[in-house]
Amino acid sequence: MNPNSLVSIADLTKDEILDLLKTAEYFERHPNSKILDGRVAATLFFEPSTRTRLSFETAVNRLGGRVIGFSDASTSSSSKGETLHDTIKMVSNYVDIIIMRHFLEGAARYASEVTDVPVVNAGDGANQHPSQTMLDLYSIYKTQGTLYDLTITMVGDLKYGRTVHSLIMAMQYFRPKFNFVACQELAMPDEYKRFCDEKGIPYTETTDFSPEVINSSDIIYMTRVQRERFTDIMEYERVKDLYNLHNSMLDNSKDNLRILHPLPRITEISYDVDANPKAYYFDQARNGLYARQAIICRARGIKPEGMTND
């Protein structure tokens, strides 16, 4: 296993997280460089993606590297029965970094254990999405001016939502308070509530997306109910439209409130929120480019030239 792989946000220390944020900030000011010149990255997406794949690929291109891979696993030999083990072994012959999304929880960890090439987890089932978390942290830091002492309200699919799971773990260093808003079927799993308890992180849990919750929040993190995670489509239909954020619900919210969403959105944020200056989800997605440039540099064990002088 390559020690620079990023499989879970828990692989990063607080200092490493802060270092990545500093590097992301550098890339926002200096998006183009040649530090991956001559290097090749593989993007292996066994699950659909727009933002994660395209921003990783843009990041590699802006760093001067090149990209191979697939965005549809049915066009790869996995559709003929080739195992993940063999796919990773093969791709490792060709590239300097593997960026992988897979529908199975633990797939990225497994991949990282069968290769010496650094593996970056671009999402594994309902488990983890660490690069999303780095861009979320960067977005929170940019909009709040700090990561400390913030009230973060997570809404929607907290059961299968890998982005909220990763964000809870990353925020352990910054004295957060969480509000978990979800229906019973999609409630935050016990393991993440236990994690909060063990780390002394206060949280509330409610099914009601109430004005009190909204008006006390610094960040509202909306999530999509993910149809692809349900085995029972009737259950999906029952819960898919329970939480909808409308512009009028923000009338008495804090000035510093920002609305985040990993996207894609379906119905959980009304289009009338988009014009509100507190809507930050499209800027958040742009921050993904800088955060992923930083993650790629860490994976390759390199620092952007001139960063320390800036």
Ligand code: CP
């Ligand atoms: N946020 C996110 O992971 O989006 P994509 O599924 O489009 O990559």
